[in-house]
Amino acid sequence: MDLVTLEEYSYTVTFIAYGIASLIYIVYLGYKNENMVRIATLATIVGLITNLAFLVLRWMISGRAPFANGYEFLMSFTAGIAGAYLVAEWKYRYKIIGAFVMPIAWLILAWIAMKMPDYSRSATNLMPALQSNWLSIHVATAMVSYGAFALSLGTSIMYLIKQSMENSGSRSGFSKRMPSLDALDDISYKFIAVAFPFLSAVIITGAIWAEYAWGRYWSWDPKETWSLITWLVYAAYLHARFTYGWRGSKAAWMSIVGFIFVLFTFFGVNYFLSGLHSYGGS
Amino acid sequence: MAKKPVKEEPNVSPGESRDSADDRGIINTIWNFLSSMKLGIILLLILAAASIIGTVWVPRDMYGQPDYLRFYNNPVFNLILALLALNILICSLNRWKSLRGTLKGPKADVSENFVKNLKSHSSIKVKTGPDKAFEKIRELLRKKGYRVFTSEEGETFKVASDRGHLGIIGPYLTHLSFLVIILAVMIKFSGLAGFDGTFVGWEGETYSLGQVQGIDNVDFDDYFDIRVEDFRTEYRPGGREIKQWYSDLKVIDGDNSYDFTLYVNKPLVHNGIKFYQSSFGHQFSGKVSGPEKKDQDFSIAMQDYVQPEGTDLFFVPMGYDDANKEVKFYLYQGRQAVFDGGVALNTPYKYGDAEVTFQDVRSYTVLSTKKDPGVPVIGAGSILLIVGIVISFLLRQRRIWSVIRPEKEGSLIEIGGISAKDKRGLDRDLEYIASELKNR
Ligand code: HEM
Numbered sequence: 001m002d003l004v005t006l007e008e009y010s011y012t013v014t015f016i017a018y019g020i021a022s023l024i025y026i027v028y029l030g031y032k033n034e035n036m037v038r039i040a041t042l043a044t045i046v047g048l049i050t051n052l053a054f055l056v057l058r059w060m061i062s063g064r065a066p067f068a069n070g071y072e073f074l075m076s077f078t079a080g081i082a083g084a085y086l087v088a089e090w091k092y093r094y095k096i097i098g099a100f101v102m103p104i105a106w107l108i109l110a111w112i113a114m115k116m117p118d119y120s121r122s123a124t125n126l127m128p129a130l131q132s133n134w135l136s137i138h139v140a141t142a143m144v145s146y147g148a149f150a151l152s153l154g155t156s157i158m159y160l161i162k163q164s165m166e167n168s169g170s171r172s173g174f175s176k177r178m179p180s181l182d183a184l185d186d187i188s189y190k191f192i193a194v195a196f197p198f199l200s201a202v203i204i205t206g207a208i209w210a211e212y213a214w215g216r217y218w219s220w221d222p223k224e225t226w227s228l229i230t231w232l233v234y235a236a237y238l239h240a241r242f243t244y245g246w247r248g249s250k251a252a253w254m255s256i257v258g259f260i261f262v263l264f265t266f267f268g269v270n271y272f273l274s275g276l277h278s279y280g281g282s
Numbered sequence: 283m284a285k286k287p288v289k290e291e292p293n294v295s296p297g298e299s300r301d302s303a304d305d306r307g308i309i310n311t312i313w314n315f316l317s318s319m320k321l322g323i324i325l326l327l328i329l330a331a332a333s334i335i336g337t338v339w340v341p342r343d344m345y346g347q348p349d350y351l352r353f354y355n356n357p358v359f360n361l362i363l364a365l366l367a368l369n370i371l372i373c374s375l376n377r378w379k380s381l382r383g384t385l386k387g388p389k390a391d392v393s394e395n396f397v398k399n400l401k402s403h404s405s406i407k408v409k410t411g412p413d414k415a416f417e418k419i420r421e422l423l424r425k426k427g428y429r430v431f432t433s434e435e436g437e438t439f440k441v442a443s444d445r446g447h448l449g450i451i452g453p454y455l456t457h458l459s460f461l462v463i464i465l466a467v468m469i470k471f472s473g474l475a476g477f478d479g480t481f482v483g484w485e486g487e488t489y490s491l492g493q494v495q496g497i498d499n500v501d502f503d504d505y506f507d508i509r510v511e512d513f514r515t516e517y518r519p520g521g522r523e524i525k526q527w528y529s530d531l532k533v534i535d536g537d538n539s540y541d542f543t544l545y546v547n548k549p550l551v552h553n554g555i556k557f558y559q560s561s562f563g564h565q566f567s568g569k570v571s572g573p574e575k576k577d578q579d580f581s582i583a584m585q586d587y588v589q590p591e592g593t594d595l596f597f598v599p600m601g602y603d604d605a606n607k608e609v610k611f612y613l614y615q616g617r618q619a620v621f622d623g624g625v626a627l628n629t630p631y632k633y634g635d636a637e638v639t640f641q642d643v644r645s646y647t648v649l650s651t652k653k654d655p656g657v658p659v660i661g662a663g664s665i666l667l668i669v670g671i672v673i674s675f676l677l678r679q680r681r682i683w684s685v686i687r688p689e690k691e692g693s694l695i696e697i698g699g700i701s702a703k704d705k706r707g708l709d710r711d712l713e714y715i716a717s718e719l720k721n722r
Binding site: 127196225235 | 319322323327329330333337350351518523525526545546548556558559560650652660668671672706
């Protein structure tokens with residue numbers, strides 16, 4: 001089997017594995033069965049391995065770091081999400097979180113399958129400006145940062161759901177099996193606390209790359225600007241949290257809004273705005 | 283339970299209040315306004331909103347290209363940045379005292395009520411005497427990595443302790459880094475140092491820095507010459523995609539002269555002046571002929587055209603592959619492209635009755651040239667930013683106080699703590715200490 005076919009398989013297996021994991025985690029919301037959910041964890045692990053295998057294969061095929069076009073960015077993003085989820089599951093042992101996080105990764109892969117034409121998925125060569133190790137570090141840090149933000153999104157949504165169920169006096173087992181509000185708030189914050197330094201690193205490595213490529217560390221290109229905006233929004237979150245005690249639902253809402261900015265920086269800028277990074281799009 | 287809004291304890295030591303109460307006069311009012319965190323958060327969000335506007339409503343330059351800088355260089359935007367910088371500066375000055383207090387450590391001499399009113403708090407009765415309990419608590423706290431401070435009042439023992447106190451330096455470094463970065467940007471836009479220019483050089487020619495367009499703020503002592511040996515375009519196998527553009531240069535500066543091959547992502551830096559591959563051009567010469575077989579000589583620039591007499595054909599040279607000595611060109615018949623490829627120098631290319639021979643190519647390289655003393659400052663600011671943020675998040679301050687007094691048949695321990703960032707970690711420590719105490 002040649003590498004290209006192997007790479008296609010690794011995408012397909014990842015897609016199926018994340019799909020199975022998402023499905024089981026969602027079923028687990030209403031139906032508690034530890035053996036069943038163990039399969040979901042296993043599927044996530046398998047999916048992460050094939051997801052990483054995809055990136056390695058892409059690297060071997062193209063002879064460059066697999067961070068050059070929209071397809072490769074998205075595959076890194078899903079690896080970041082699955083990785084962040086596995087860390088959270090291993091650290092906090094609340095498998096129910098998977099129902100709110102793994103579907104994000106799966107939906108991204110489904111979107112690739114449905115919307116991305118073959119030509120934009122093939123391993124193309126890099127134009128001269130993109131031939132930089134700083135670009136690779138830039139995308140690798142984004143993978144960690146965005147994955148952790150996605151996890152925080154999941155736990156923030158859980159927070160709001162659980163809170164509204166408690167407020168309406170619901171006693172469903174589902175609500176009871178979710179982590180406590182305090183724990184959800186804490187997990188959301190902890191993952192933002194990881195994602196924020198990485199986001200800072202994304203912006204800085206991007207600036208270093210631009211300085212080498214164009215002699216301008218910052219040119220207010222829309223992609224740059226939107227990453228700065230995202231960063232400012234999360235900085236506001238952190239300040240509101242520590243100086244005004246904005247925890248709980250306010251913090252959860254801010255984390256959701258922050259993630260909308262992440263997504264806009266990732267997708268929106270390429271579709272709605274134009275700029276230097278437009279070649280990075282899909 | 284969720285309905286009750288919880289006001290977290292602000293991250294201050296007992297005895298201090300966050301907003302100083304003495305609002306004497308207008309200066310104090312302004313100072314308080316400028317140092318308030320509320321202003322800080324609002325400014326962060328205003329900055330975000332203003333940035334969004336600049337990505338949606340984009341000024342265009344005379345060629346219709348987006349000119350982002352024009353928006354972000356306007357005075358209103360700069361005013362927001364300046365206010366934010368001022369806010370951070372005053373905020374940091376104001377908190378200087380609490381920083382020192384935190385580094386010194388919490389005071390042990392607190393009242394029993396203070397401990398009882400802490401949100402994470404418990405009362406524990408033990409059978410041992412206060413002095414034994416005191417020893418045990420100290421030992422447990424130390425084991426958990428706390429710094430311990432004590433005071434005694436007769437038979438009552440008091441303990442204050444903290445860990446992760448160095449974390450408070452983190453936000454300071456982060457905020458300082460923001461000021462440093464703004465400073466660097468101001469250096470650049472003041473026009474007092476450095477410049478942004480363009481160097482255009484033909485192969486085989488030597489240039490002095492004085493010929494760089496836009497050169498400014500460079501000492502004559504720092505001037506040097508540059509000889510452009512060669513400009514080369516490297517194509518990928520297949521000859522269609524460009525792999526890289528190279529400028530082979532010779533830097534001529536007395537004893538410090540050397541050859542340098544510059545390409546995209548590999549700038550030349552000499553005497554603090556940087557050169558980046560930015561563009562290029564070629565002049566092509568050769569001959570064409572039409573149905574009458576009469577040679578016409580031509581010399582045209584890249585993307586210009588030559589039309590053999592008596593035809594509707596246009597040869598448009600687009601680039602030059604140095605390795606294969608091949609001219610890349612388009613051929614149009616009327617408006618229709620009929621050929622897109624390459625032909626070697628001095629090799630005729632025929633199309634119908636027409637024929638073209640490219641005989642010579644001269645190339646020039648265009649390098650954007652700049653000097654920006656702010657760059658190392660930005661670099662330092664960036665490192666400071668990352669270090670500051672990592673410290674803020676890794677070292678999460680927890681503080682525990684305890685008051686131990688004798689009770690009949692043993693002693694009563696009031697123990698409680700605060701942690702703005704790691705309440706769960708704090709509660710775990712408190713639980714651990716409580717269970718160890720009860721186990722005796
Ligand atoms: C771009 C601007 C800013 C950035 C990147 C920034 C970053 C940070 C970070 C990373 C922290 C630490 C958060 C944590 O410990 O989890 C922090 C804390 C803080 N910041 Fe900022 N900040 C900015 C602007 C401001 C402004 C304008 C103010 C002024 C009022 C301010 C006041 C504070 C205060 C009072 C703290 C809490 C310090 C503590 O907990 O000891 N910050 N900031």
